[in-house]
Each structure stands twice: as C-alpha cells, then as structure tokens.
Amino acid sequence: MENKFKEAEKFRYLILASQRQGNRIYKDLLFEIGVTPSKAEVISILMKYQPMSLKELGAMLICESGSPSRLVERMVKDKLVERVKEKNDSRFVRLQLTSLGIDKYKLIVKAENQMYKILEEVYTEDELQLANQVLSRFLLESPLSSNLIKRGYIHKSRDNMK
Amino acid sequence: MENKFKEAEKFRYLILASQRQGNRIYKDLLFEIGVTPSKAEVISILMKYQPMSLKELGAMLICESGSPSRLVERMVKDKLVERVKEKNDSRFVRLQLTSLGIDKYKLIVKAENQMYKILEEVYTEDELQLANQVLSRFLLESPLSSNLIKRGYIHKSRDNMK
DNA sequence: TGACAATAAATGACGTGTCATCTATTATTA
DNA sequence: TAATAATAGATGACACGTCATTTATTGTCA
DSSP: OOOOSOHHHHHHHHHHHHHHHHHHHHHHHHHTTTOOHHHHHHHHHHHHHOSBOHHHHHTTOSSOOSOOHHHHHHHHHTTSEEEEEOSSOTTSEEEEEOHHHHHHHHHHHHHHHHHHHHHHHHSOHHHHHHHHHHHHHHHTTSTTHHHHHHHTSSOTTSSOOO | OOOOSOHHHHHHHHHHHHHHHHHHHHHHHHHTTTOOHHHHHHHHHHHHHOSBOHHHHHTTOSSOOSOOHHHHHHHHHTTSEEEEEOSSOTTSEEEEEOHHHHHHHHHHHHHHHHHHHHHHHHSOHHHHHHHHHHHHHHHTTSTTHHHHHHHTSSOTTSSOOO
C-alpha cells in the first residue's frame, strides 16, 4: 500500500500544478517585456495569421475559450493591437499588430526560448514527445482539439494511438 | 520536416489545454453540487486535515499560491466553512467544515470519481503512471513541490529518476 | 421589402489567480 | 518594558476565464 491515491487523481493535480508553475515561470520571463502570457499568445498568433477577426483569433487561442473581446480590448489600450471594423461586414473586426506589437514579438520569442531551455534541461526530446502523445489523446476528444489542430499542436489520429 | 514546432512548445500548450479542459469538465461535474473546483479542493483538504489555519491550508493547495483568504471568505459566505480566531494566537484563524461542507464532500467524491472514470477510459493505469512520473520530475524543482509532497502527490526523489 | 433568424462582438456578473501593501497580533531584544 | 521585528491574515489592484445576455449588423425568406 505504497500509494493510496489513484493515478488519475495524481494526474489531475499534477496537470494543474504544471500549468500553474509553468505559467508563473513564463510570466516572470515575460515581465520585463511588459506582456502577460495570454497577451503573448495573442501576439504570436497575430504575427503568423494576421489580419484576422476576433472569432478567428478565439478559434486559435488555447489560453481562453469564447471570444477574447476583453483580452484584445486591453491589448488595444496597450497599443499592441489595432482593431478596426471590417468594411464588407461590420459585424467583424479586423485585428492586426501595431509596430509596437511586432517589436514585442521578437522579445517574446526570446522569452519562449528561455522557457523551452528550462524544459529541455529537465526532459529529453523523447520524453517530451511521449508526454505530448499522452496529452494529445485526451485533448483530441475535447472542444479545444479544433484550436490545437489549427495551431498545429495536435493532429487528427496520428501519433495518438495506443 | 513533419513538425515545425519544438516538442517543448507543444508540451507547454498541451499542458495549458489539458488544465483548461480538465477544469471545464470537472466544473460541469461539480455544477449541481454548487461548488467550484477550487472550493472542492479546499473541502477535500479540510475533510482530511481540519482544523487548520489559512497558512496551513495555503501550504497544501495546488489551485492557488499565496494565502487563500478570499477563497475561504467566499466559502464562509456559502456556509461551507467555519472560520474563528485562534485563542492562543489570534493572528491565526481556525478553519473547519460546517455540516453543509461535510455533506458536500460526499458529493464531491462522487464527482471526482466520475472525472477519474473519464480519464481511465482514455488512459491505462500504466500510461497515467508514466505521465505522472514525467510531470513529477518538473514539479519537484518548483515552489509547488512542497504542497504536492504534503498532499502525497509527489515524493522526494523516488519515481522521478530518468 | 419587411419581419425575423443568424452571427460577431461587446458587456455584465462572478470567481478566481497573482502580487503588493496594509493591519493586527505576537515575538524579540536592546 | 518599550521599541522593533516577524508573522498571519486581510485587502487593493489588476488581469484573467467562463457563462449568459445584450447590441449591432447581416442574411433569409415569406
């Protein structure tokens, strides 16, 4: 009776703890850049896919579900993102990075690489790949799978088999 | 050039997605009980270790760092927790579940088991154990390790070796 | 074309998370 | 013992996350 907990219970808390701890580390790395992890995710997506609507952005974000109106609102205030109404269909907004936003992106890449270096000091590439396969299988069934697939972080039934 | 992302980058987002998705599932399971995932964690800890101070509770919580004043504040309002000043040293508070809190605990255990059942439909015990070993290694170096060890979810240098 | 359905985004409400600061109480020590 | 340090908890401030509702615009179809 070495371990009185179910592995599933452990797993649940270890995922929670990993997210919290990872977020804290990443947040610290981003601090001097003046952006939060959520804002950094938006900037990274816009850098690659802009211009796009709020709806399209929301369909790619992992950090939050629903439409990221308020997150973008804060970024507009920060002069990181430009938000204008679409001409053809004014229900949509057109989101684009400002030059400040683009500048931040370069710094964010550096912070991300520091983060990845920390992870790679703890794990081998094979271990990360294995962990990713395991996590992917759970996420493939979730509403987030669409977002993850769009971002290229998981793939429809490949590498997820038992 | 099958995959242009680093495994570490994937890992970061898959952890984030797993936490978000897991939290949403768990939140739904808890909905009819009328507690949130954070409140459920407090109730589970108090059930096992009460009475305890806010500081002691904070040293066991995974869901948030720092002292959970406000989380407990809301639970006092909900009549789930009783909070009284310690007689010997009135800097401390003494936290204890109310009978309502104890009732909720039984329902929370059921919800948790539903959650674990979902996980166990996706994963074998071995896979969960493997995933837990991998996650533990990262967390053992973190400030949360103390909390996780107190809870019994990780152990000092056992099962965490490469 | 004019009422109505559908859609995108904004907003309200609530509960976290995190960090810094404040307050109250107890411990320390000059 | 009186000033000071240390400690626990409360609180202010800010940024999320999540869900439900509202608003503005466009589509549709009778």
